[in-house]
Amino acid sequence: KQEVTQIPAALSVPEGENLVLNCSFTDSAIYNLQWFRQDPGKGLTSLLLIQSSQREQTSGRLNASLDKSSGRSTLYIAASQPGDSATYLCAVSGEYGNKLVFGTGTILRVKS
Amino acid sequence: NAGVTQTPKFQVLKTGQSMTLQCAQDMNHEYMSWYRQDPGMGLRLIHYSVGAGITDQGEVPNGYNVSRSTTEDFPLRLLSAAPSQTSVYFCASRLTGVTDTQYFGPGTRLTVL
Numbered sequence: 001k002q003e004v005t006q007i008p009a010a011l012s013v014p015e016g017e018n019l020v021l022n023c024s025f026t027d028s029a030i031y032n033l034q035w036f037r038q039d040p041g042k043g044l045t046s047l048l049l050i051q052s053s054q055r056e057q058t059s060g061r062l063n064a065s066l067d068k069s070s071g072r073s074t075l076y077i078a079a080s081q082p083g084d085s086a087t088y089l090c091a092v093s094g095e096y097g098n099k100l101v102f103g104t105g106t107i108l109r110v111k112s
Numbered sequence: 113n114a115g116v117t118q119t120p121k122f123q124v125l126k127t128g129q130s131m132t133l134q135c136a137q138d139m140n141h142e143y144m145s146w147y148r149q150d151p152g153m154g155l156r157l158i159h160y161s162v163g164a165g166i167t168d169q170g171e172v173p174n175g176y177n178v179s180r181s182t183t184e185d186f187p188l189r190l191l192s193a194a195p196s197q198t199s200v201y202f203c204a205s206r207l208t209g210v211t212d213t214q215y216f217g218p219g220t221r222l223t224v225l
Contacts, residue, residue, distance in 0.1 A: 034213060036216075041219075043116075043216040043217055044155075044202065044204075045216070046213040046214060046215070089154070089155070096208075097143075097208070097209070098160060098162070099160065099170060099171075100145075100155070100157065102156075103154055104153065104154040105154065
């Protein structure tokens with residue numbers, strides 16, 4: 001059974017810092033990995049999707065990497081801003097991209 | 113496009129009552145799914161559908177029923193609510209390509225007393 005772990009569970013940083021969120025998964029047979037953002041009381045917003053054949057994806061200040069063989073992904077956020085404060089979730093999919101398995105998330109607080 | 117919509121936003125039920133959580137999308141997505149989110153446990157897949165008339169179970173299907181009569185709608189039915197079903201429920205949809213991202217609705221917060 002696929003299990004996804006995210007470390008740290010919570011992170012508090014001053015504005016402007018670069019930071020890294022970690023995600024690990026136990027079964028390397030994935031189709032893709034996604035990073036989501038969730039604001040309090042809201043739904044999930046997809047940030048980046050990395051296909052199993054890719055090593056990384058970038059969007060603005062966000063960069064996600066994937067090492068499928070070691071079962072790890074990182075989300076790098078450059079020059080953090082208070083508006084980045086949210087819960088960040090990673091999820092891996094099997095079965096042709098269906099059936100997402102989520103980690104429990106990292107709660108990020110960026111202090112101004 | 114309205115994206116993925118869910119109704120109601122909040123609901124309180126008594127043990128044993130039944131109800132249907134509504135989910136609709138206007139993006140012509142073939143794949144739709146339901147997740148529940150509980151503190152400390154992340155999101156877990158309840159049921160999913162790869163197209164009209166086709167549904168399958170996820171990780172935690174017990175106590176829930178689904179059907180998919182149209183591409184747009186994917187309702188989730190609680191037949192006899194239990195306190196263990198207190199949770200936040202999210203509906204999601206996507207096109208069926210492997211590279212397509214999932215779009216999530218705003219969620220329904222359900223409390224079962």
